[in-house]
Amino acid sequence: EKEMVTGISYTKNEAKITISGIPDKPGVSSLIFGILSDSNINVDMIVQNISQDGLRANVTFTVQEREMNLAKKILEKNRDLIDFHYISTNADVSKVSVIGVGMKSQSGVAKKMFKALADLKINILAISTSEIKISVLINRKMTNKAVKKLHKAYVL
Amino acid sequence: EKEMVTGISYTKNEAKITISGIPDKPGVSSLIFGILSDSNINVDMIVQNISQDGLRANVTFTVQEREMNLAKKILEKNRDLIDFHYISTNADVSKVSVIGVGMKSQSGVAKKMFKALADLKINILAISTSEIKISVLINRKMTNKAVKKLHKAYVL
Numbered sequence: 001e002k003e004m005v006t007g008i009s010y011t012k013n014e015a016k017i018t019i020s021g022i023p024d025k026p027g028v029s030s031l032i033f034g035i036l037s038d039s040n041i042n043v044d045m046i047v048q049n050i051s052q053d054g055l056r057a058n059v060t061f062t063v064q065e066r067e068m069n070l071a072k073k074i075l076e077k078n079r080d081l082i083d084f085h086y087i088s089t090n091a092d093v094s095k096v097s098v099i100g101v102g103m104k105s106q107s108g109v110a111k112k113m114f115k116a117l118a119d120l121k122i123n124i125l126a127i128s129t130s131e132i133k134i135s136v137l138i139n140r141k142m143t144n145k146a147v148k149k150l151h152k153a154y155v156l
Numbered sequence: 157e158k159e160m161v162t163g164i165s166y167t168k169n170e171a172k173i174t175i176s177g178i179p180d181k182p183g184v185s186s187l188i189f190g191i192l193s194d195s196n197i198n199v200d201m202i203v204q205n206i207s208q209d210g211l212r213a214n215v216t217f218t219v220q221e222r223e224m225n226l227a228k229k230i231l232e233k234n235r236d237l238i239d240f241h242y243i244s245t246n247a248d249v250s251k252v253s254v255i256g257v258g259m260k261s262q263s264g265v266a267k268k269m270f271k272a273l274a275d276l277k278i279n280i281l282a283i284s285t286s287e288i289k290i291s292v293l294i295n296r297k298m299t300n301k302a303v304k305k306l307h308k309a310y311v312l
């Protein structure tokens with residue numbers, strides 16, 4: 001199954017925001033992203049993993065770095081409405097992605113991408129995928145090294 | 157910023173596997189997806205959120221339902237090597253996605269998608285995005301309702 005990786009992309013102007021301890025019941029994500037959308041805050045990556053206890057979950061999303069503080073402020077203002085434990089932000093991240101066509105079997109592409117990052121001792125902070133893209137959040141200062149290594153790994 | 161949602165897609169033949177308590181240090185995701193890839197297990201969606209304590213993280217991925225038990229077996233065999241707390245599986249999920257072009261501001265698309273699901277009291281189990289796609293994992297028996305509602309919401 002030849003995966004066709006066609007490019008590596010990255011952003012260095014995003015910040016990540018994680019809302020921890022949101023109720024894992026219908027309507028919560030709708031409320032959160034409704035509030036962000038209504039405040040005209042653009043969101044790029046959204047990652048939410050399965051809740052461990054079935055009661056509370058965590059959601060991470062990225063915004064333009066310049067909108068990070070506003071987004072956090074707006075969410076804090078709505079703390080009682082949303083009902084979350086805390087918000088953590090990190091502007092020292094970058095999103096690095098491997099883009100391809102026909103990546104029906106992500107595991108092969110993921111293996112190579114994650115191995116390239118592991119070889120550079122780069123810690124993967126978050127992962128989000130679609131059929132044509134695997135994106136990871138990593139420490140921003142490792143971006144150039146990561147991108148260079150990925151170009152080598154995929155012979156691009 | 158008109159988001160151009162062009163379609164709704166879904167899969168009903170995938171199962172989700174969550175590996176909880178994996179060390180949050182370089183090389184772990186590489187090891188996990190290396191093992192899966194080497195066993196020829198195809199992976200579709202991968203979701204990993206930021207680790208809460210900086211020590212342990214959780215990763216969720218989907219496989220073809222018929223490969224779920226094999227994938228779990230292989231990971232359990234490698235328990236000491238990977239060093240994780242536990243593996244949980246769920247075959248009663250489906251992946252529902254909103255596909256679009258120019259979804260530069262995901263929050264607007266996410267707001268509408270999540271609201272449609274919330275109106276049907278459908279719980280969002282996991283979220284993964286790319287610029288052209290927002291995917292969620294939901295309870296499989298709600299799939300048809302969800303897809304129908306999304307087609308209405310986006311006038312498709």
Ligand SMILES: C[C@@H](O)[C@H](N)C(=O)O
Nearest residue numbers: 026027028029057280
């Ligand atoms: C955690 C959050 O996604 C919740 N499950 C919801 O459906 O809104």
Ligand SMILES: C[C@@H](O)[C@H](N)C(=O)O
Nearest residue numbers: 124181182183184185
């Ligand atoms: C949790 C896992 O993704 C780890 N951070 C790694 O880089 O492999």
